[in-house]
Amino acid sequence: MTQQPMSDARRPPSGGPKAAARNRAALIAAAREVYAEHGLDAPLSAIARRAGVGQGVLYRHFPDRAALxxxxxxxxxxxxxxxxxxxxxxxxxxxxxxxxxxxxxxxxxxxxxxxxxxxxxxxxxxxxxxxxxxxxxxxxxxxxxxxxxxxxxxxxxxxxxxxxxxxxxxxxxxxxxxxxxxxxxxxxxxxx
Missing domain, CATH: 1.10.357 (Tetracycline Repressor; domain 2)
Incomplete structure (x- = not known):
């Protein structure tokens, strides 16, 4: 069974630019904490998890480890x-x-x-x-x-x-x- 895309009426709001800025700030704060605990080689998934966002959001803001x-x-x-x-x-x-x-x-x-x-x-x-x-x-x-x-x-x-x-x-x-x-x-x- 194929899923149909959600209609705009049912799609949850993304939060727009304010949510993007909050997510970026949360990722930076989480990265600082995770790096302090586990070093610069810490898994990026741990940073995303600590920030409360998905890995896709992390990569949308930071294309790689060096950028973060x-x-x-x-x-x-x-x-x-x-x-x-x-x-x-x-x-x-x-x-x-x-x-x-x-x-x-x-x-x-x-x-x-x-x-x-x-x-x-x-x-x-x-x-x-x-x-x-x-x-x-x-x-x-x-x-x-x-x-x-x-x-x-x-x-x-x-x-x-x-x-x-x-x-x-x-x-x-x-x-x-x-x-x-x-x-x-x-x-x-x-x-x-």
Missing amino acids: AAAVLEENVRQIERAAQETDLAGLLGVITWHLTESAAFIGILHTDRTDAVPSYAVTLSQRVERALRALLPGDHPLASEPDDLMIAVAMVSGAVTGPTPEHRERRARAAWRLLGVEVGPVRPVEV
Whole structure:
């Protein structure tokens, strides 16, 4: 028996552009969580399930794994740029630390060495994080004495962010900042 297509009167509404934007945001949030728990090789089906959408919706927004990871990183950097406009250096470092504890992929862009072997979007994202930090960094701050000191310190802290839970990773990150003599504000995401 062949099924007849649903008539427009019986077809459930798709939700339109608002639903598409919600689904995309849910997929990015779910990807950040799943990547933090299982790494960048986590099954895309787990991300779709966590977001509460089907895999078709995931692929409609992100044609492949790389596109989804890039979207997560872009969202991380946007939140950091927004925090740079709303807080001081300690507050911004708290937001960056939150991203370090929640997003394994984010750590990777902070270790970008800006060579030809690295995708250009990763270099651009790393530079945007550095610009956001530099905008709030006083000239007499210890991390402002040498041009590379700021991002080396961030990379050092990100290297210390290991452990089984976000709480454990946060404790390690705070200890690393403390050892560098840097004050960090509350470790929190940017309110969306």
